[in-house]
Amino acid sequence: MKVTVKSWTGVATWRWVANDDNCGICRMAFDGCCPDCKLPGDDCPLVWGQCSHCFHIHCIVKWLHSQQVNQHCPMCRQEWKFNNK
Incomplete structure (x- = not known):
């Protein structure tokens, strides 16, 4: 039996992979965005x-x-240096 797909709609979700669920400064969820932004993501x-x-x-x-x-760092008070992963 051969099946022909006439239409397909893809749906996806994304999540940041972080060590916590919320930003330690603004307390907003990482899956959302900071108070200065309108849309999460890039x-x-x-x-x-x-x-x-x-x-x-x-x-x-x-x-x-x-x-x-x-x-x-606002969390641990160590000198802040960006991690260049």
């Missing part, structure tokens, strides 16, 4: 520090700019 990516903590890129950049002298 426009609101996640970034990891060498300490392994993960944040929305917009949240950690704001956090780092708000620090006067030393730029530390």
Whole structure:
């Protein structure tokens, strides 16, 4: 028996693979987006520090700019360095 597919609609979902479900700064879900963005995904990516903590890129950049002298991870207070995986 031979079957012919006349129409096909693909449906997919995506999830960030992070060490937590929520951003430690804005407390919004990683599957969503930060308060500054309208849509999740590539426009609101996640970034990891060498300490392994993960944040929305917009949240950690704001956090780092708000620090006067030393730029530390808001979770563990280690010096913040972006992890170049």
